[in-house]
Amino acid sequence: MAIEWVEIAKLSSKIGEKVQIKGWLWNKRFSGKIGFLQLRDGSGFIQGIIEKALIGEEIFENAKKTKYESSVIVEGTVRKDERSPIGVEISVENYEIISEPETDYPISNKDHGIDFLMEQRHLWLRSRRQYNILAVRSEIIKAVREFYYSKGFTLIDTPIFTGSIGESAGNTFEMEYFDYGKVYLAQTGQLYLEAAAMSFGKVFNLGPTFRAEKSKTRRHLIEFWMNEAEVAFYQHEDNIKLQEELVEYVVQSVLKNAKDHLISLERDISKLENIKAPFPRITYTDAIKKLQEKGYEITWGEDIGAEHETEIASWFDRPVVVEKYPKDMKAFYMQPDPENPDVVLCDDMLAPEGYGEIIGASERIWDKETLIKRLTESNLDPEEYKWYLELREFGSVPHSGFGMGIERVVAWLCGLKHIREAIPFPRTLYRVYP
RNA sequence: UCCGGCUUAGCUCAGCGGUAGAGCGGAUGGCUGUUAACCAUUAGGUCGGGGGUUCGAAUCCCUCAGCCGGAGCCA
Structure with a gap:
């Protein structure tokens, strides 16, 4: 036998x-x-x-x-x-x-530089650390899906090729699409999810996204995976609650199902165990005030930079929800706050320990005229957004949603210094090999 | 794109104006409990490319390239 x-x-x-x-x-x-x-x-x-x-x-x-x-x-x-x-x-x-290999395996147990390792990424995946990181990533994605299905959401796969429609112009990858002309790689699936939410109520997606930004930081990838959710009739508060529940679920699931991998990665588990909703909250306006008190040179209306983000996050031991940013620095589709039209009903969730923004969220404008006005103010052509505007014609309702960067969550939960290890084959500014 | 830094053996680095070095990896040998094993012997280099300064350049200057770190943008 x-x-x-x-x-x-x-x-x-x-x-x-x-x-x-x-x-x-x-x-x-x-x-x-x-x-x-x-x-x-x-x-x-x-x-x-x-x-x-x-x-x-x-x-x-x-x-x-x-x-x-x-x-x-x-x-x-x-x-x-x-x-x-x-x-x-x-x-x-x-x-x-x-x-048996004919030549010696290039990766040893000793130190290697990042460029060398990235050049060998197809082999580097076999290394213990990479194995553990990607196992955690798999668990994170599984938990995200479980969360939505358990809440009665429907998966809506949004397109990769899109027309000239998105959050803003200028950072999209452009390509020829037969005789049609120019199309763009999706930088968000949100607008499509908004359409689907009017059919299914609660929807989500999970897939690759592309940003042609010449970003060169530890928190950016050119191609990254994003989970977006969109819910009809949800408003700002409902939206934040959903985000908190999602993040708590993902963190606790990973602790339950991938703890050994985190321990192998020498992650300080105790910093993750207390990630339970609700999370601390601060408005943009209060955050600016507090930053000023701490001696930072920043005025209301200025964007919160990486340094400020880290500072704000350091005030808390759990993810912090920063809400109600000035409307001029946010995307056109965000609903103005009825109590203060200078700010919008949005929130960013900042992960602790300096990991920065993991979620960007907002209540969407559901009134057609307001939306056209905001498009024009943002130098976007309402003609290009024809179908998007039509959603506001047929039974429009308040709705809200958000996007969560998968690699940023992976980097946070694994305690990575750089997001490039959080995806099997990272596409960065100067690397598409292997 | 902007601001810094780096580029020397297969890998990680030291050397910073006067004969090219170490550790790991490789090869050969030794060792019955190793954990990045250890010990001995040994092979391995146009010092990123080009130009300049100098009696002499890995070392100083210019330039190009590649990479790294940071900023902006965002998830």
Whole structure:
């Protein structure tokens, strides 16, 4: 009878049994007649103990010479061992190489520069740290979807190719679309979600977004994944509550389902455990006042810069909701505050520990004339927004929504210094390879 | 795009006007409990490209390129 192929993650329930594992050799150490094979198979990592006396000279020497990242099949007996970080080891009884590299694997356990690693991104994904980060990302996205489905939302996939319609002009990727003329890569799916919300009530999307901004910071990617939600009849307060519930759900789900990955990443878990709604709130106006008191040179009407954002976030140990920004610095579609027409019913959620904005949100203008007025004031052509304006003609209702940057959430929860590690293949200002 | 910085062995870096260095990785050998294993031996370089200053340049100056960090914009 063939030996059972078992994933490394499931080996702790196979103690004393003879099993087969299929994976890769990511490191090895030899000490005379005993060797330690560091194996991984995608489900986890384990150490294989190989002894010359047990396995014979030929296989032992073969194992000793195997290059890093060779793919191998190992058979052996699972053993409980206190010295193993996962509590079990495998005593190797058979060792077979499936494919051995001809040249040495370029990534070592020592330090590498970021440019070198990004050039090797297709291989770097195998490294333990990257493996843990992307596993957390997967868990985050799963939690986002679970959240919306559990709340009765409908998934609406918004288009990647769009006409000249978006939040603002000037930062879109432009391309020829057969004889139609110019089209643009989506910088937001919001306008389409607004249309769908008038059919389904509660809708969300989750997909890639493109911004042709020459951004060169630790918080920006050219291609990034965004989750947007839009709800008919929701107003400013309902909107904030939804965001808080979403973020709490995502954080708590990741803590529950991906804790081991966070620990491997040496993330301070205690900073995430208290992420429970409701979150602290501050208006833009109060934030400016407080910044001024702290000695910052900023006046009402000026945008909150990265430095200010970090300062505001440092006042709290949970994400903070900054609401009601001046209308002139925000997108055309945001609903003016009835109590103060100089500000709009919007909010940004800033993650703690300097991670900055993770959500941008607002109540949308639902009155057609106000919307046309704001479009014109923003130097946008109402003609281009024909279908969007029609939504305000047929049974228009107050509605609200927001967008959450997936990579920013990944960076925050994993404690990353730079967002480029939060996506499998980052597209940055000067890199589209691999 | 703007402001800084970096570019020396496969990788990470030291050297900063007078014969090109280390650690890791590679190769060879040793070691039966290693955790970035260790010990010994060894191979490996047009010092990013071009120009200049100098008796002499990896080192000083100019220029180009690539990359990194930060700003703005935003998720």
